[in-house]
Amino acid sequence: MISFDFNSPVEELRFPLFDDKGIRVFIKRDDLIHPFISGNKWRKLKYLFLKAEVEEKKHLVTFGGAWSNHLLASACAAAKFGFKSTGIVRGENLQNEMLFLCRLFGMELHFVSRESYRDKPALFESLFSNAEDAFFIDEGGASPEAAKGCSELIDELDEVYDHIFCACATGTTAAGLINGITKHSFNSRIHGIPVLKDGGFIRQEINKYLISENGFELHTDYHFGGYAKTTPALLQFIQNFSQRTAVLIDPVYTGKMMYALFDLAAKDYFKRGDKILAVHTGGLFGLLGMRERFLL
Ligand SMILES: *Cc1c(COP(=O)(O)O)cnc(C)c1O
Numbered sequence: 001m002i003s004f005d006f007n008s009p010v011e012e013l014r015f016p017l018f019d020d021k022g023i024r025v026f027i028k029r030d031d032l033i034h035p036f037i038s039g040n041k042w043r044k045l046k047y048l049f050l051k052a053e054v055e056e057k058k059h060l061v062t063f064g065g066a067w068s069n070h071l072l073a074s075a076c077a078a079a080k081f082g083f084k085s086t087g088i089v090r091g092e093n094l095q096n097e098m099l100f101l102c103r104l105f106g107m108e109l110h111f112v113s114r115e116s117y118r119d120k121p122a123l124f125e126s127l128f129s130n131a132e133d134a135f136f137i138d139e140g141g142a143s144p145e146a147a148k149g150c151s152e153l154i155d156e157l158d159e160v161y162d163h164i165f166c167a168c169a170t171g172t173t174a175a176g177l178i179n180g181i182t183k184h185s186f187n188s189r190i191h192g193i194p195v196l197k198d199g200g201f202i203r204q205e206i207n208k209y210l211i212s213e214n215g216f217e218l219h220t221d222y223h224f225g226g227y228a229k230t231t232p233a234l235l236q237f238i239q240n241f242s243q244r245t246a247v248l249i250d251p252v253y254t255g256k257m258m259y260a261l262f263d264l265a266a267k268d269y270f271k272r273g274d275k276i277l278a279v280h281t282g283g284l285f286g287l288l289g290m291r292e293r294f295l296l
Contacts, residue, residue: 002053002081004046004149006033007156010277013245021265022272026161027247028153031254031282036101037080039282040150040166040173041073047145048137049081057135059084061128063120066091067098067228067252069283070140075107086110086134088127090117097288142170147209150176151183153279160186161277163270165261167253168192169227171202173281174216175209182214188277190216193257196227222260228252228286234259235294247280250287254280 009032013025030039037045052060060078064071064087071087078085085107089099093111102109116123120138128134137143150173164181168174174192181188194202199220206216224231230251238255242248249255261278270276 002049004042004049006042008033010157011247013247013278015244015262017262017265021268021270023265023270023274023276025261025265025276025278028157028277028279029247030153031248031280031284033282034076036076036105036285037073038069038284039280041070041141041282042077043149043153043176044070044141044143044146044172045073045077045137046149046152048135048141048143049077049083051145052083052135053081055135056133058082058133059086059128059131059135060137061086061088061124061134062137062141063088063090063117063123063139065089066094066096067286067289068140069286071102071107072098072105072285074137074141075102075105078107079105088112088117088120088123090114098285101285140170140172142172142205144209146172147176147179151180153177154180154184154186157277159275161188162274163189163191163276164279165191165193165257165276166279167257167281168194168199168202168206168218169196169253171205172209173279174202175206177279178206178214178216179209179211182210182212191260192216192218193222193260194218194220195223195253195256197223197225199223219260219264222256222263224251224256230290230293232295237262239294239296248284248287249280250284251290251293252286253283257281
């Protein structure tokens with residue numbers, strides 16, 4: 001029986017900056033949903049697993065880079081719900097902490113060249129055309145089902161926030177949040193922080209998943225050089241934030257999102273009295289691959 005019910009808690013973040021600016025900032029702790037099926041990945045996988053169950057598919061096939069939170073979440077969810085799983089990994093065969101955990105959960109890994117990785121449906125077709133129970137899940141879980149799962153975060157909120165922030169890679173999570181506020185007719189503004197360079201393209205990606213048109217903001221200047229790129233300022237920020245709040249954030253996703261929120265607050269982007277919610281999209285194991293970048 002597949003059950004994905006879990007309401008993550010909301011906590012207030014107390015910083016002198018927020019008092020100075022007269023704003024209140026809260027964090028939706030999706031990182032607490034599950035240690036491995038973490039954050040938005042839990043929400044994104046929900047309707048994909050339910051669909052696989054309906055179609056009587058028992059073998060999940062999905063895609064990711066060698067540090068993909070999605071691969072780990074898929075491996076663990078497959079184990080939890082009794083599925084076989086295969087992860088197709090971009091690039092040369094290697095070992096790291098993340099892939100080790102994927103294997104522990106029973107995921108079989110196939111490494112493919114960056115070139116053949118580009119066409120995922122073709123890869124799936126060539127490797128699994130004869131496997132009737134194989135179920136395709138795109139990189140990062142990107143799909144209308146995933147956006148639907150993410151929209152349910154909004155159902156869990158007890159109050160209406162003026163602004164809601166999340167990190168964006170495929171944009172599926174942001175799209176789900178926008179659909180959630182559309183559904184509830186909330187007056188909240190969704191803010192996406194693309195974690196990769198030239199993130200403007202995410203606007204089209206988000207629009208693909210919207211149930212009806214709704215405005216949103218993309219802040220494309222907080223990529224810190226590109227996907228998984230960092231700067232000393234970002235790493236220092238993450239260290240300070242984690243020490244003050246006991247909430248871990250990572251340099252690839254939530255660190256950039258939170259940095260943007262603080263930076264915008266410092267620049268008087270918000271109005272006094274505004275209530276802001278930051279979504280902690282989880283995925284903290286990537287931190288282990290970045291240990292050496294921190295000056296600790
Ligand atoms: C995968 C991931 C994201 C990106 O979500 P999209 O729906 O692809 O935009 C954001 N934060 C974390 C922690 C993630 O693991």
